[in-house]
Amino acid sequence: MAKEKISRAQDYSAWYNNLVKDADLAEHSAVKGCMIIKPYGYAIWEKMQAELDWRFKKTGHQNAYFPLFVPKSLFEAEEKNAEGFAKECAVVTHYRLKTNPDQPGKLMVDPDAKLEEELIVRPTSEAIIWSTYKNWIQSYRDLPILINQWANVVRWEMRTRLFLRTAEFLWQEGHTAHATKEEAIAETKQMLDVYSDFAENIMAVPVIKGVKTANERFAGAEDTYCIEGLMQDGKALQMGTSHFLGQNFAKAFDVKFLNKENKLIHVWATSWGVSTRLMGALIMMHSDDEGLVLPPKLAPFQVVIIPIYKSDEEKELVIAKGNEILEALTQANISAKFDSRDTHKPGYKFAEYELKGVPIRIALGPRDLANNQIEVTRRDEKTKEIVDADMAIAYIYQMLEKIQENLYQRALKFRNEKIIEVNSWEEFNQALDNGGGFISAHWDGSPETETKIKELSKATIRCIPLENNSQKGTCVFSGNPSIERVLFARAY
Amino acid sequence: MAKEKISRAQDYSAWYNNLVKDADLAEHSAVKGCMIIKPYGYAIWEKMQAELDWRFKKTGHQNAYFPLFVPKSLFEAEEKNAEGFAKECAVVTHYRLKTNPDQPGKLMVDPDAKLEEELIVRPTSEAIIWSTYKNWIQSYRDLPILINQWANVVRWEMRTRLFLRTAEFLWQEGHTAHATKEEAIAETKQMLDVYSDFAENIMAVPVIKGVKTANERFAGAEDTYCIEGLMQDGKALQMGTSHFLGQNFAKAFDVKFLNKENKLIHVWATSWGVSTRLMGALIMMHSDDEGLVLPPKLAPFQVVIIPIYKSDEEKELVIAKGNEILEALTQANISAKFDSRDTHKPGYKFAEYELKGVPIRIALGPRDLANNQIEVTRRDEKTKEIVDADMAIAYIYQMLEKIQENLYQRALKFRNEKIIEVNSWEEFNQALDNGGGFISAHWDGSPETETKIKELSKATIRCIPLENNSQKGTCVFSGNPSIERVLFARAY
Numbered sequence: 001m002a003k004e005k006i007s008r009a010q011d012y013s014a015w016y017n018n019l020v021k022d023a024d025l026a027e028h029s030a031v032k033g034c035m036i037i038k039p040y041g042y043a044i045w046e047k048m049q050a051e052l053d054w055r056f057k058k059t060g061h062q063n064a065y066f067p068l069f070v071p072k073s074l075f076e077a078e079e080k081n082a083e084g085f086a087k088e089c090a091v092v093t094h095y096r097l098k099t100n101p102d103q104p105g106k107l108m109v110d111p112d113a114k115l116e117e118e119l120i121v122r123p124t125s126e127a128i129i130w131s132t133y134k135n136w137i138q139s140y141r142d143l144p145i146l147i148n149q150w151a152n153v154v155r156w157e158m159r160t161r162l163f164l165r166t167a168e169f170l171w172q173e174g175h176t177a178h179a180t181k182e183e184a185i186a187e188t189k190q191m192l193d194v195y196s197d198f199a200e201n202i203m204a205v206p207v208i209k210g211v212k213t214a215n216e217r218f219a220g221a222e223d224t225y226c227i228e229g230l231m232q233d234g235k236a237l238q239m240g241t242s243h244f245l246g247q248n249f250a251k252a253f254d255v256k257f258l259n260k261e262n263k264l265i266h267v268w269a270t271s272w273g274v275s276t277r278l279m280g281a282l283i284m285m286h287s288d289d290e291g292l293v294l295p296p297k298l299a300p301f302q303v304v305i306i307p308i309y310k311s312d313e314e315k316e317l318v319i320a321k322g323n324e325i326l327e328a329l330t331q332a333n334i335s336a337k338f339d340s341r342d343t344h345k346p347g348y349k350f351a352e353y354e355l356k357g358v359p360i361r362i363a364l365g366p367r368d369l370a371n372n373q374i375e376v377t378r379r380d381e382k383t384k385e386i387v388d389a390d391m392a393i394a395y396i397y398q399m400l401e402k403i404q405e406n407l408y409q410r411a412l413k414f415r416n417e418k419i420i421e422v423n424s425w426e427e428f429n430q431a432l433d434n435g436g437g438f439i440s441a442h443w444d445g446s447p448e449t450e451t452k453i454k455e456l457s458k459a460t461i462r463c464i465p466l467e468n469n470s471q472k473g474t475c476v477f478s479g480n481p482s483i484e485r486v487l488f489a490r491a492y
Numbered sequence: 493m494a495k496e497k498i499s500r501a502q503d504y505s506a507w508y509n510n511l512v513k514d515a516d517l518a519e520h521s522a523v524k525g526c527m528i529i530k531p532y533g534y535a536i537w538e539k540m541q542a543e544l545d546w547r548f549k550k551t552g553h554q555n556a557y558f559p560l561f562v563p564k565s566l567f568e569a570e571e572k573n574a575e576g577f578a579k580e581c582a583v584v585t586h587y588r589l590k591t592n593p594d595q596p597g598k599l600m601v602d603p604d605a606k607l608e609e610e611l612i613v614r615p616t617s618e619a620i621i622w623s624t625y626k627n628w629i630q631s632y633r634d635l636p637i638l639i640n641q642w643a644n645v646v647r648w649e650m651r652t653r654l655f656l657r658t659a660e661f662l663w664q665e666g667h668t669a670h671a672t673k674e675e676a677i678a679e680t681k682q683m684l685d686v687y688s689d690f691a692e693n694i695m696a697v698p699v700i701k702g703v704k705t706a707n708e709r710f711a712g713a714e715d716t717y718c719i720e721g722l723m724q725d726g727k728a729l730q731m732g733t734s735h736f737l738g739q740n741f742a743k744a745f746d747v748k749f750l751n752k753e754n755k756l757i758h759v760w761a762t763s764w765g766v767s768t769r770l771m772g773a774l775i776m777m778h779s780d781d782e783g784l785v786l787p788p789k790l791a792p793f794q795v796v797i798i799p800i801y802k803s804d805e806e807k808e809l810v811i812a813k814g815n816e817i818l819e820a821l822t823q824a825n826i827s828a829k830f831d832s833r834d835t836h837k838p839g840y841k842f843a844e845y846e847l848k849g850v851p852i853r854i855a856l857g858p859r860d861l862a863n864n865q866i867e868v869t870r871r872d873e874k875t876k877e878i879v880d881a882d883m884a885i886a887y888i889y890q891m892l893e894k895i896q897e898n899l900y901q902r903a904l905k906f907r908n909e910k911i912i913e914v915n916s917w918e919e920f921n922q923a924l925d926n927g928g929g930f931i932s933a934h935w936d937g938s939p940e941t942e943t944k945i946k947e948l949s950k951a952t953i954r955c956i957p958l959e960n961n962s963q964k965g966t967c968v969f970s971g972n973p974s975i976e977r978v979l980f981a982r983a984y
Contacts, residue, residue: 030566030623031559031611039554039639046555062531063538067523068613068644068660069582072589074522076599086589090561091601092613093585095648097564097578107568109583109610118601119523121560121584121613131522141835147531152560152644156587168560343633 007289012233016284020162023292023356025279033160033167040356041279043300045170048278049150051202051297052172055194061146061174066128068152069119074127078252081126084219088156090121090167121154126220126271129175130249137177137267139258144187145177153275163280164237164492171275177267179259181246184268185223188244191272192225195240203278204295204407205229205285206415207239208438208487210463215447218271222246228462228487230415231284234436236462236489239281242272280492286380286407292357293379295407296400303329303336303396304358306349308365315342322364325374325392332393334400354379359403360396380406421485428476428488432459438489442482444475453477459488499781504725508776512654515784515848517771525652525659532848533771535792537662540770541642543694543789544664547686553638553666558620560644561611566619570744573618576711580648582613582659613646618712618763621667622741629669629759631750636679637669655772656729656984663767669759671751673738676760677715680736683764684717687732695770696787696899697721697777698907699731700930700979702955707939710763714738720954720979722907723776726928728954728981731773734764772984778872778899784849785871787899788892795821795828795888796850798841800857807834814856817866817884824885826892846871851895852888872898913977920968920980924951930981934974936967945969951980 006014020026025041037045053063069092076082096113100106122128129147136142154168174191178184192209199207207227217224221243229237250256250266259265286293296302305322309315322338329336337358339349346363353361363375372389376396380403387395418437422428431439439459443449454460464486473482498506512518517533520526529537545555561584568574588605592598614620621639628634646660666683670676684701691699699719709716713735721729742748742758751757778785788794797814801807814830821828829850831841838855845853855867864881868888872895879887910929914920923931931951935941946952956978965974 029559030563030620031561034559034561036559036624037557039556042556043554045557062535064531064534065529065537065662067521067526067528068646069523069526071522072599075589076597079597082589082599083591086591086599089587089589090584090611091586091589092582093601094583095581097567097574097581097583097612099575099578105568105571107564107574107578109585119582120589128522132528154560170557 005289008232015289016280017162019283019287019292025283025292026162028162031167033157035162035166035168037170037276040300044282044294044298045276045279047298047300048198048202049172052194052198052274053148053150055198056148056172056174059146059190059194061148061176063150064147065149065151066125066132068122070122070125070128072118072120074131075120077127077131078220078249080248081124081220085123085155089123090154090156092119092121122151123153123155124271124273125149125151125153125173125175126245126249127253130253130255130269133175133177133267134253134255137255137257140179140260143177143179143257143267144183146174146187147176148172148174161280163276163283166276169276171273173271173273176270177250177255178270179257179268181268184246184270185244188223188225188242188270188272191270192227192240192242195242195272195274196227199227199229199239199278199281200408202295202297203282203285204297204404204411205239205281206408206412208463208465209467210465210487212241212463213447213450213461213486215450216461218243220245220248221271222248225466226463228438228489229281229285230418230438230489231281231492232414233284234418234490236438236487236491237277237281237284238462238491239278240272240274243270245269245271285411287357290382291355293407294357294359296359296404299335299357299359301335301337301358302400303334303360303362304349304353305336305338305362305364306346306353307338307340308346308363314366317369318364318366321369325362325364325389328393329396332397334393334396360399362392362396378403380410419487422476423473425476429457432457432488432490436490438462438487440485440487441476442473442484443486444478444480444482446478446480449475449478449480453488457488457490459490462487462489462491497781500724507781508772509654511775511779511784517775517784518654520654523659525649527654527658527660529662529768532792536774536786536790537768537771539790539792540690540694541664544686544690544766545640545642547690548640548664548666551638551682551686553640553668556639556641557643558617558624558641560614562614562617562620564610564612566623567612569619569623570712570741572740573616573712577615577647581615582646582648584611584613614643615645615647616763616765617641617643617645617665617667618737618741619745622745622747622761625667625669625759626745626747629747629749632671632752635669635671635749635759636675638666638679639668640664640666653772655768655775658768661768663765665763665765668762669742669747670762671749671760673760676738676762677736680715680717680734680762680764683762684719684732684734687734687764687766688719691719691721691731691770691773692900694787694789695774695777696789696896696903697731697773698900698904700955700957701959702957702979704733704955705939705942705953705978707942708953710735712737712740713763714740717958718955720930720981721773721777722910722930722981723773723984724906725776726910726982728930728979728983729769729773729776730954730983731770732764732766735762737761737763777903779849782874783847785899786849786851788851788896791827791849791851793827793829793850794892795826795852795854796841796845797828797830797854797856798838798845799830799832800838800855806858809861810856810858813861817854817856817881820885821888824889826885826888852891854884854888870895872902911979914968915965917968920951921949924949924982928982930954930979932977932979933968934965934976935978935980936970936972936974938970938972941967941970941972945980949980949982951982954979954981954983
């Protein structure tokens with residue numbers, strides 16, 4: 001537990017770091033930049049995985065597993081992709097250790113066990129997967145291939161933050177192969193919709209769907225679609241990307257097929273992914289100065305029951321009733337925990353579950369039993385209600401739905417108020433410095449202007465929203481003509 | 493598809509290799525020793541994971557995630573463990589590539605990006621996990637810690653075989669910490685029981701529970717418990733291990749706690765794991781010369797429906813009925829696939845699903861419709877039955893249970909017939925050369941004898957069975973006194 005409680009207003013970044021550790025979500029490891037995802041954090045990630053996996057399968061995808069390592073010759077085949085990741089990849093050069101003759105009990109890399117070809121720990125799997133698809137695809141009958149992989153990847157980041165940016169992270173990466181450009185683009189957009197559905201309806205995080213500028217595109221993609229969320233400090237967070245890869249990887253790995261017209265052509269590709277970064281978004285979006293706030297659909301347990309008693313006689317009655325409620329909640333498919341530990345006081349437990357973001361807390365004492373009632377507290381609004389014990393299950397069921405909806409509406413209102421239209425460079429900078437948010441501004445469409453704006457303001461174009469009104473104007477920076485507004489923000 | 497069908501009798505090893513590829517389970521990758529698990533194979537692995545994960549959670553374990561990399565200094569801390577894995581580990585030495593000035597478009601390891609300390613790609617995670625537990629454990633109140641991790645690991649094997657032995661494989665590894673020796677041993681045995689329950693009741697593979705000799709123990713363990721299966725070629729396969737680690741890792745990483753008596757002592761540990769190797773056991777145990785045979789509890793789909801028709805009119809009726817049956821099966825929680833592709837003939841489909849081991853095939857033609865019946869074929873016994881269509885769902889439900897049970901009983905009978913008691917070195921070798929199996933023999937208990945027997949016969953002591961009668965005798969090799977029989981076998 002951090003010694004001193006830091007509020008969001010004091011230092012949002014420190015607040016986040018403390019929260020991740022204090023709520024037992026994750027911590028730093030002995031390996032620079034790599035994190036340990038602790039059981040409570042991992043339980044949330046498992047719920048995310050289950051929700052996503054189900055959506056992938058419903059849209060026709062199957063899971064598979066490809067190697068962790070990419071031989072250097074394959075890694076460098078698609079040049080833009082290789083260039084994009086070369087500067088941050090872990091390289092395996094040897095396959096054996098030996099005892100160090102100079103230091104008894106210590107090991108050293110065995111120089112005789114040098115690999116002929118270095119292996120790159122995958123930063124993403126396009127290269128290894130497309131070198132495989134080459135053998136799987138001959139005719140249009142072999143298409144589409146709709147595969148997803150749950151895996152760990154490594155990108156050697158210099159500045160890391162738990163969940164948001166770590167050297168190793170967990171993710172899923174979809175890799176699909178199609179006979180036509182249209183089909184591949186439709187897939188790219190479909191998966192973006194799957195991500196936004198998940199973000200909004202499960203994570204309760206509103207997102208803007210858009211397309212990246214050339215500068216911000218995935219290395220090797222023709223187009224990168226994204227969902228962007230806005231955190232409480234006014235900074236944007238990219239929550240998922242879906243790439244239309246064109247024929248770039250098919251050309252790099254020579255993957256051709258005979259189409260229906262009996263012509264040999266290159267295959268069209270997509271890839272799409274979300275990662276444990278979503279944990280960062282979830283934490284930052286809803287939590288408050290008292291701790292984590294979890295949407296019921298992702299909470300490892302949705303309800304915690306805390307008994308309050310003094311005498312042994314009271315204890316017996318309260319424990320019995322607590323078990324009865326636990327059983328009834330479980331029967332109703334509400335995940336609940338009954339914390340009957342007698343090593344900790346109720347006040348301690350209240351604070352613990354507040355910190356851990358459990359959506360609903362039930363307190364149960366002798367007076368509640370006498371009046372056939374329970375005390376129900378919502379984590380999101382911290383409101384307390386007294387509920388007839390006979391109606392408790394139905395009441396809690398509805399309250400969970402209300403909390404889920406409330407978190408989304410609260411976040412949506414916040415986000416919408418933070419989309420700020422500006423029409424000059426001065427307004428642009430004022431908005432950024434005055435709480436940030438998505439700055440909706442005209443841009444002349446040139447990468448040079450984009451780069452200059454980034455240098456001067458640290459704001460990047462998060463996306464060109466898919467639902468954008470075409471509106472002529474002049475670029476806030478260059479004054480050149482613009483055909484539409486785009487969304488700028490400082491970002492994680 | 494392999495050009496020529498090879499039977500088990502002809503060449504068991506080639507039969508296995510072909511089957512893994514032809515049934516679309518896995519294939520070799522561009523990375524030496526690493527495999528690609530294809531969607532159909534991965535779907536089976538996912539079912540295994542779900543069954544195991546549920547059992548782990550029911551016994552109080554939580555999932556978490558620890559880093560892929562182990563810094564060399566941590567790796568070497570527990571000397572026996574380090575020694576056991578040093579010869580087969582992938583080592584990351586650099587964190588960046590750069591463009592090769594001599595070869596445009598090619599990359600090379602950037603010599604300026606050498607790591608100060610090499611990172612080992614985890615062959616197992618005791619080191620990284622115990623270096624973490626050190627920070628989590630102060631008092632007996634922090635114990636037990638009951639954590640499992642689903643992960644990939646790398647052991648640089650020279651001779652690899654799909655699923656059975658690969659450089660990278662997928663597994664789960666449980667790592668628990670306890671206040672007392674007794675509790676740790678109880679945990680070790682509990683997890684062995686979880687594994688044997690899973691092997692027998694889900695995989696339909698009978699196993700012998702036992703303990704390894706010192707020679708065969710996990711590097712760093714005090715005792716290694718195991719479950720051992722027997723494949724159709726008479727060779728044994730170690731299917732899972734559960735290690736009592738004593739205080740070895742606690743001592744190596746200085747993990748102590750204040751016990752209830754306020755004494756500072758080292759923590760007791762266990763670790764336990766099963767891997768994608770189980771896929772190899774599943775395939776080898778039940779399959780036949782026509783292909784894979786899957787137990788219903790692990791089949792990606794349990795029933796396949798194949799329509800048979802000539803005219804368009806017939807097609808319409810048969811497809812309608814097929815969809816009706818599919819819907820009814822799905823309602824009854826039976827996973828089914830209706831293969832209504834008109835690009836392939838029924839005969840082709842029959843062979844395909846036989847090869848893929850689908851437990852039940854339903855063929856549905858116009859005559860079946862006229863007689864209100866369906867034709868049901870069991871994959872395990874290849875028997876065909878005509879069933880009243882109105883009774884079909886209940887009938888299939890029961891048939892799936894029968895197939896699951898039949899596979900287990902068949903394997904159990906085979907295995908039991910292959911446990912051969914021998915009382916001399918001559919009998920020992922005869923048994924081994926005459927179809928193999930578990931050779932139950934007296935052994936004098938010395939590692940030297942064990943090593944000599946291994947050198948001469950290629951048979952190892954698979955385990956000292958937990959349910960063993962103490963029976964005095966003389967060692968089949970040395971003639972020295974023995975207190976019990978142990979099980980030898982040639983093994984995968």
